[in-house]
Amino acid sequence: MAKMMAESEQYKELSRVPRTLSEPYNGDNLDLLIESGGTIMHDIIIFAANTQMKDLFGETWFSMEDFCTVMGYERTKLQRKLTEEQKAKTFGAIKPVYKTEYAGEQIEHPIETFFESALFSLGKNTLSVAYNVNGATRYKFIPILESFDIKDNFGTKKKTKRMYKVNLSKELKNLMFTGYNLIDLKDYRNLPNKRSYRKFYLNLSKMIFLIKHKIQAGQEPEFTMTVDELARHFDINIANNHDRKKKVVTTLNAINKNLTQTRFEYEFVKRENEKWAYSIKFRFSEETLKYFDEKAKAIITSKYYEGLKDAFLKKKGVQVYETYKYKDCFVFGSGNFNEEFTEWAYSDADKELKTEIYRNIYINVMKMPPKENYTINMADIRPR
Incomplete structure (x- = not known):
């Protein structure tokens, strides 16, 4: 085993x-x-x-x-x-x-x-x-x-x-x-290439992300959508509520049977102000939630990103002991340095410096050098 x-x-x-x-x-x-x-x-x-x-x-x-x-x-x-x-x-x-x-x-x-x-x-x-x-x-x-x-x-x-x-x-x-x-x-490509099926899979990935955060916050590990929301997502245009609900069930089951690692559980529940059980509560097994964990890759990419920000601030003349003051400067959309940092981080500028940051972090986490010294390859990092 x-x-x-x-x-x-x-x-x-x-x-x-x-x-x-x-x-x-x-x-x-x-x-x-x-x-x-x-x-x-x-x-x-x-x-x-x-x-x-x-x-x-x-x-x-x-x-x-x-x-x-x-x-x-x-x-x-x-x-x-x-x-x-x-x-x-x-x-x-x-x-x-x-x-x-x-x-x-x-x-x-x-x-x-x-x-x-x-x-x-x-x-x-x-x-x-x-x-x-x-x-x-x-x-x-x-x-x-x-x-x-x-x-x-x-x-x-x-x-x-x-x-x-x-x-x-x-x-x-x-x-x-x-x-x-x-x-x-593997799960994604095994789905029949129907627009609503694959787009719903992206919603499943969002549910897993949010449920993990709920668990950390001590909340119920579930995600709820209404039948009408799902019907719109699946392009189900059926006027009768009972038949629309039935078609949503058929579609969810058709998607679930093609999945291995991302299989979900669901049940109908009656929300406040609802006369019938017309909402669907999604859950995932503990094994599924554990599967969606990048382990070493998540650690390396996070440390690499922080290392890039530190290197950027150093180029700006900021002392190491003051970098904590600039945390909000990198926030998407509103941070003063967000656009300039993004332009620098993914350009060829200071490529040797960026590669060295990656190599040092990789060695620190994996206790061995990366296979290719000059390639920042984050897709194939294996968990340890």
Whole structure:
């Protein structure tokens, strides 16, 4: 049993997802290409976030096959071309073209497949992040992508295989340290690629995060939603209350049967002012809550982030014994240093210093040096 548990820990596929991705106000922006088969725009962000955690300052190229393997897609669906109507809706009057050169010949390809069009759309869109300022909620709009690259792999037999590199915006990268939830990639890709199924999984990850905080605060470890809220989430348009409730149950069971690590328990409860049991209380087993723990990775990333802030303040001339005074200066949206720090933290500036901070922290926590001295790889840190 101990051996099985150790193997389970070793092969966890936990991945960080920006918490704002599960918020409903960001859904419309990312549902532009649902005809491609599900949540393609959400999934590119999730894939890119996981990929860039493997090398914060390096170039990580991937193929369509790499994306399909990790995120559970069929390559042929993502390579379908948009109709003229879809192109107009996605690009407007713009006709984006990918250009390259091979053997002295200039080659042009229109960006017109579902996958490449989703990349282009992500570059045009923003995510909104809510935060509190003087008792009011403010929404800050941040870019999703800083850029994306396409190149042909002319070394392949057909000389048509393309490689991609997606660079998340620095603001979104920062959320991978300060505002994220955890998903299990195995569970996520095993879900049928229906928009409501995968988006609900992101809500499950949010529930797990909030329930863990409730446990720490001595509160009941549960999360409650109404049938109507879930019906809207699942696009269930049934007028009759009983039948709507029944359809919600069918959908929840269909999702749950595809999950292994993220299985949930639920029951109907009657809230105050409700005539019938029309709310649903979600719970997770103790084993599930323990599974969603990054262990050493969480410690290393937290210490690394704090180390970056200390190094930034030192560059500003702040003495070590005074750094505690500047804690609020790094708060998202309202901190005086937030934007400047974010721009510096994920740039190539002082790369050797940042790498040394990571290496020292890794050795301190893991009692051994990282495998690759010059790669800040946080995606593959194994628990000890």
